[in-house]
Amino acid sequence: MAVLVGCRSFWQSFRVQAAHRQSACRLAAAFFSRRYVLSNRVVLCPRLNGHGAVTRYYSSDSKDDLRVRYLDGEDSGIVVVGINRPKAKNAISKNLVKMMFEAVEDIKKNKxxxxxxxxxxxxxIFCAGSLPVPTIAAIDGAALGGGLEMALACDIRISSNTAxxxxxxxxxxxxPGAGGTQRLPRVIxxxxxxxxxxAARVVDGTQAQQMGLxxxxxxxxxxxxxxxxxxxxLxxxxxxxxxxxxxxxxLAINQGIEVDLxxxxxxEEACYSQVIPTKDRLEGLAAFKEKRQPHFKGE
Structure with missing residues (x-):
């Protein structure tokens, strides 16, 4: 469930394009077009192995456009962000952008x-973003145009073979105007x-894996x-x-890949220095010495 990398740059790019509203909406539509329901009835996180979850709705004209699910139990710490605009085929709207900003800020503040x-x-349909935690794009449907651009902004992409x-x-x-011309060459x-x-070529999941997409x-x-x-x-x-x-x-990977070795x-050294004084590092050493699983708290 690791998902949003570069989200801020995507939204900044989206804001620039907002003057061209129709184009922006098409781009947004592709953002979260992943297949994620069992029928015409929307099902949020259909399989959680019996674990509960907390769903948060963000203030908007259409409160169901975006659903953010904080899993609990053994999956505590995993957040599932789902776009739900079936009539618009998940087209990006001004309202959805606002809700995405609110959701991202909420997630960023939650340690x-x-x-x-x-x-x-x-x-x-799939559509997929900058968070400090790992982000994973799950592509079960079509990710075209802006949808693929959003997936490219994630750390990791996983697709079905029919996507x-x-x-x-x-x-x-x-x-492509939301990072596609920059992120795709860096990936493949x-x-x-x-x-x-x-060529405006469309590939399926199998081909996408072969080329490293x-x-x-x-x-x-x-x-x-x-x-x-x-x-x-994952x-x-x-x-x-x-x-x-x-x-x-x-942080080290994302920043380091843009500069010389x-x-x-x-x-990398600067990022490494940030983990040295943490309680988690001491817990990791203690768990290794005691031959047990560590219990990290993010401290």
Missing amino acids: KVRSVILCSLVPG KMGLVETKLAII GVSLAKELIF VSHSVEQNDSGDAAYLRALE AREINPQGPIAIRMAK STGLAI
């Missing part, structure tokens, strides 16, 4: 959050990114939530690790 999963509550992905803006005589390489963007491609199930379930498994792997260490590791190593 108990370990990872975030970004998904859609609308069947057959469809592509930056198709050139078909409309425009270009310049030449291949140019090919996909120039997604980390995992899983066979879709009858419920249409195979990518979400795989994302949940979030559960991340959850027990030291939360401050995870945040610092993400020497500067990157300096960034």
Whole structure:
């Protein structure tokens, strides 16, 4: 469930484009178009293995447009963010942008959050962002245009084999305008990114994994939530690790990848120094010595 990386830059870019409202709405629509319901009836987090959760709604004209689910029990620390605009096919609206800002700020302030999963509550559509915790995009449906751009802003992408992905803006005589021209080349390489963007090509989950666009491609199930379930498994792997260490590791990677190696190593050293005085580090050493599982508190 790790999900939002670079969210702030996405929204800043979105604000710039807001003058062109129709284009912005199309971009937003793609943002959270992941398949995440079992039928025409919306089901939030259909499978939680019996664990409860707290759902938060954010003030808006349509309060159901965005649902943020804080899992509890063994999954405490995992947050599932779902977009629910079925009639608009998850099109990004001014209201949805406002709700996303509120949700991101809420999550950022919550030190108990370990990872975030970004998904859609609308069947057959995915749309996916900057948080300090790991973010995972679960793509079970179509992630086209802005939808793929949002997924590219996440740390990790997981898709079903039947999912469809592509930056198709050139078909409309425009270009990706929410980070697609910058993030896609960084993920799959310049030449291949140019090919996909120039040709407005759409690929499925299997092809996306082969080119490195997604980390995992899983066979879709009858419920249409195979990518979400795989994302949940990954979030559960991340959850027990030291939360401050995870945040610092993400910061070091994200900042270091943009600079030369020497500067990157300096960034790593600075991030490493932040974990040394933490209680979690001492707990990790004690747990290792005592041959037990550590209990990290993010302190």
